[in-house]
Amino acid sequence: MELVAVEGLSSRLNVINSFTDMSDPEDLESLVRQLRPRLRNVIGTTIGKGGEGKTTVTANLAYVLAQAEKERADRGESAKPILYIELDSNGNGRLNFGVRGLPFDDNGLSFLDALTDDKELQVVSGVRPHLDMVMSGSHNADIPTAVTKLSGKHGLSAYLLLAILLAQISHRYRWILLDFSPGDKMIQRLGLASCTHLLAPMKGSDNAVIEGLGTLAGLVRQIRRLNSEVAISSLVFLGYQRRNGKPTSQLTNLREKIGMLLDRANISRDVLVEAYIRDGETTANLARNYGMPAGEFARAAAGVLVDPETGEYVEAPRDENGRLVDPQRAFDIADDYTNVAKQVIQRIRLRNEVLQGADIA
Numbered sequence: 001m002e003l004v005a006v007e008g009l010s011s012r013l014n015v016i017n018s019f020t021d022m023s024d025p026e027d028l029e030s031l032v033r034q035l036r037p038r039l040r041n042v043i044g045t046t047i048g049k050g051g052e053g054k055t056t057v058t059a060n061l062a063y064v065l066a067q068a069e070k071e072r073a074d075r076g077e078s079a080k081p082i083l084y085i086e087l088d089s090n091g092n093g094r095l096n097f098g099v100r101g102l103p104f105d106d107n108g109l110s111f112l113d114a115l116t117d118d119k120e121l122q123v124v125s126g127v128r129p130h131l132d133m134v135m136s137g138s139h140n141a142d143i144p145t146a147v148t149k150l151s152g153k154h155g156l157s158a159y160l161l162l163a164i165l166l167a168q169i170s171h172r173y174r175w176i177l178l179d180f181s182p183g184d185k186m187i188q189r190l191g192l193a194s195c196t197h198l199l200a201p202m203k204g205s206d207n208a209v210i211e212g213l214g215t216l217a218g219l220v221r222q223i224r225r226l227n228s229e230v231a232i233s234s235l236v237f238l239g240y241q242r243r244n245g246k247p248t249s250q251l252t253n254l255r256e257k258i259g260m261l262l263d264r265a266n267i268s269r270d271v272l273v274e275a276y277i278r279d280g281e282t283t284a285n286l287a288r289n290y291g292m293p294a295g296e297f298a299r300a301a302a303g304v305l306v307d308p309e310t311g312e313y314v315e316a317p318r319d320e321n322g323r324l325v326d327p328q329r330a331f332d333i334a335d336d337y338t339n340v341a342k343q344v345i346q347r348i349r350l351r352n353e354v355l356q357g358a359d360i361a
């Protein structure tokens with residue numbers, strides 16, 4: 001694990017310097033068209049309400065995708081790393097990977113400077129095999145103020161700063177995962193202007209879940225001038241019980257309710273991911289406390305996780321009462337994330353084929 005400065009990046013501020021509120025709309029459209037093909041491996045995770053598990057879902061999907069790349073490399077096939085970026089100021093993704101408070105954790109200062117002041121982008125390489133990460137934290141809270149100031153001078157183009165940055169590094173990564181909050185509109189705009197595929201995690205069955213989805217759909221419509229390709233590609237459900245290998249009526253009823261809303265909006269029900277994350281909040285919290293994604297935590301619980309630095313087996317995790325974690329329960333949840341990741345990426349690849357076909361046409 002090391003901190004790496006990404007070299008060879010062009011000035012993001014120079015790109016937007018020629019824009020103002022009075023700029024020709026066609027100039028902005030031209031910039032957007034140039035950016036879009038380079039951002040089709042960018043997946044954004046967000047939803048219109050908090051507490052839906054977006055950071056846990058995003059971090060675990062990043063880990064699953066990185067493991068797939070490691071397996072490709074082990075087979076001698078071409079492999080690229082995965083990049084995880086959290087735009088939120090709480091920086092909780094650092095907990096999922098156990099990197100919070102380590103020497104390179106600057107609470108998002110370098111990311112703020114790279115995004116809004118053209119400083120070099122710093123990436124933590126090798127957080128896990130084939131998984132890189134941009135540090136986030138309290139300094140991310142300064143991003144909205146800095147971008148708002150730039151937008152006062154350069155108009156809508158300021159909201160493309162993250163997209164311009166990612167377009168320059170996207171070729172280095174198989175997938176870039178953006179985790180951004182529903183709480184701040186500026187952060188939402190930066191994230192929505194950058195990603196091509198949206199993943200919306202859904203937890204619970206109250207009306208707030210439906211309202212959150214409606215809020216997200218509205219934000220997508222509002223960002224069209226800055227991103228003509230962004231769309232909700234996957235709705236992922238987590239925290240639902242399973243009996244005899246099947247979901248309970250709580251989930252099936254919610255799926256149908258959302259399905260009818262999708263029908264009315266002329267959106268395919270294919271965005272409803274069949275695989276889901278079963279109820280396992282206790283296990284998820286323990287995994288985060290131990291700084292491990294679900295798959296890694298399961299192997300630790302089974303006593304087969306090896307510390308790459310010492311070469312020794314990692315001590316099996318215990319709950320708050322000192323009891324050993326149930327390995328089967330941990331593996332069940334890890335398998336759920338793997339199945340969800342496969343179905344999400346399948347949808348994204350199919351959608352990318354359509355977008356690339358439109359380029360040729």
